[in-house]
Amino acid sequence: MKKISIQDMPKHVGETVKIGAWLANKRSSGKIAFLQLRDGSGFVQGVVVKANVSEETFAAAKSISQESSLYVIGEVTEDTRSSFGYELQIQEIQVVSEAHDYPITPKEHGVEFLMDHRHIWLRSKKQHAIMVVRNEIIRATYEFFNGEGFKKVDPPILTGSAPEGTSELFHTKYFDQDAFLSQSGQLYLEAAAMALGKVFSFGPTFRAEKSKTRRHLIEFWMIEGEMAFYEHDESLEVQEQYVAYIVQSVLKNCKLELELLGRDTTKLENIQAPFPRISYDEAIELLHEKGFDDIQWGEDFGAPHETAIAEHYDKPVFITCYPVGIKPFYMQPHPERNDVVLCADLIAPEGYGEIIGGSERIYDYELMKQRIAEHGLDEEAYAWYLDLSKYGAVPHSGFGLGLERTVAWITGVEHVRETIPFPRLLNRIYP
Known part of the structure; x- marks a missing residue:
């Protein structure tokens, strides 16, 4: 048998x-x-x-x-x-x-109770379906990048410097030195791209941001890509092709799971490249037209602003060219303006917010030194990164996609805590 x-x-x-x-x-x-x-x-x-x-x-x-x-x-x-x-x-x-007195019975339970029993809540039909979709996104990610000629690289989780500053990092001691849990593998991927051309990574990242919103986790997983000889617009094309690819893979291979979750798949069927693109300037104008007079040029967008912009479109939308002052030090300046950089955030539909952040990277040695100083960073800690601008520098671009927000959007789940097996939240590290 x-x-x-x-x-x-x-x-x-x-x-x-x-x-x-x-x-x-x-x-x-x-x-x-x-x-x-x-x-x-x-x-x-x-x-x-x-x-x-x-x-x-x-x-x-x-x-x-x-x-x-x-x-x-x-x-x-x-x-x-x-x-x-x-x-x-x-x-x-x-x-x-035989199991006796199983805690999660076929009735309504409170969120905190379910989170305390996350180790067995995972067995339920809805949670199982979310994890199956998550797995399909990961499988399709490897398929996409391998098919596009990318090499997988694994950046370190313990780092001696911060890719985007030190305000939201977990600090630890590394014997007699300071170290941080990684908030991004980007800088290391840039080094790998100079050796391998096109690279990607998939790994855990950590943000010590004291946020309790439905979009935030303390520990989450990120898929990052970095490409030598790719300029800003070329990177956007890769990003939209990648997102469309994983959405269509889920539609094809997770029909039962999407049905169980009650997901309106007609909204997902429309997710095909190309995606609309608007500049930060245009986004500010659009928000003012929608009554968001609180947001001024030079300020970063919050969740309500991103949702309002996304509602204007039926696909994910790129917001490009943010002000220099609200973006990290490594982003390439706009060729015709000194107040914005060549970057983009990809905003998902239906109120799920930013799922990708990316940019073209600075490759001019003197400009990179200047930006490191302007951001108050220790040049000695970034000496290895500066070498990339010194020895055979080329235009290059990259991006990072947050897996859990993407799972939430594709599944239609309200909170990211259900999109990772064991979520780490501001007030939760159990189980």
Whole structure:
């Protein structure tokens, strides 16, 4: 007898198989028991008919408790009533481990309770669906970058300097030196791009920002790309192609999950390159037209501003050329203006905010030294980074995409805390 996973059931219609699973829920109507089973790869209904099984098997079906683990043996049949399309006609149940008093029952629970039990909340259908979509985005990310000729590089997590200043970094001691948890692998990727041409990374980043909004995490994962001999507009083309690629991959490969989450997929089907682009100047004008008189030129946008701008479009929108004063030291100045830089933030639709930040990088040695000094950074700590502008400098550009915000947008989940297995929030480091 073949042992299979739930996701492989469509390949075994009419066969008797064995599946290791947990009992997510159950109901019975006298002589029939319906077991909702999950095994990590998916969910399926198992049907136990009293007349077709032993007394022991039917007794087990009636008595087994939520989240007990078991092996079930039965025939795979088609079931057009379910979104999965298949069910299991159970012939035998082998209990592996009985669970008692499972904390998360089929009723409403408060957010804090669920967060305290995140280690088991992950087992629920909605959380499972979000994690499957997250995994698909990661899979498609590797597929996209590999297909475009990028090499994966792994920047360090412990760093001796800060890519964007030191105000939001976690400080630690590195033996007898100061060190920080990385807020971005960008500077190291720039060095790698000078060796490998086009590179990308995927890893954890940390921000010691005391924010409690639905868009913020203390620890999150970022996909970053860096490209030698790429100017600003060329980088924007890569970014929009990448975002369109992962959205279409999710639509293709996560139909069941999006349906379970109640996601309006018509909004996602429209996500195709190219994306609209407006300048920071135009964004300020648009906000004033919409009644946001509080925002003035030179100020950064908050969540309400980004949402208002995004509502003007049915795709993600690039806001380009922000003022020098609100952007990091390494961004290339605009060729015709000294008050803005060649950068862009990509704002997702439906109020999910910025999902990508990117720019063309400075490659003039003297200008880079000047900017490091203007930002009050220690030139000695950045000596290795300055070498990139000294030895064979070239125009180059890059960007970083926040995975959790992107998952939230694509799934339609309200808060980023549900888009990462174990979220780290301002007041939460458990479990």
